[in-house]
Amino acid sequence: MKQKLSNEEYNEYVEQVTPTYSVWKNCFNAFWVGGLICVIGELIFAFFTTKLGFGKDDAASFESMCLVLLSVILTGLNAYGHIAKLGGAGALVPITGFANSVAAPAIEYQKEGQVFGIGVKIFTIAGPVILYGIFTSWILGILYYFGGMFGLW
DSSP, rough: OOOOOOOOHHHHHHHHHHHHOOOHHHHHHHHHHHHHHHHHHHHHIIIIISSSOOOOOOHHHHHHHHHHHHHHHHTTTTTTHHHHHHHHHHHHHSSHHHHHHHHHHHHHHHHIIIIIIHHHHHHTTTTTHHHHHHHHHHHHHHHHHHHHHHHHH
16 A cells, blocks of 8 residues: 655655755866866877877877777776766766767667667767757858858958
């Protein structure tokens, strides 16, 4: 038989099971984790420019590729989820977080096959970002074009 809870009992239960978070701790963790990712990126950039003699544009491209590769490897080793849990937005906002959002569903659903597993689920998280990013850039491109036509900029 089900027991009905009073409003007070329900509110007490909700308070007991709701996790508490420290905003300052979360902000600090996001700051240093995101900063560490950026420092790693700068070290990779410096390696490509100083040791390998790449130009700034080429070094930046290779830096991005290395960060994406590192993120995918850490996702495959089930380590990036722990980093993201600790760092929050500091780990999810940079390019490494985007790579993780594409790789994680692909890894999770690979047992369902290439088409119905990976093919269907790979962009479940990153798909909306790609869609609205492309759509927004298209709208801004049209505005920029017509703004230039009418001498607004």
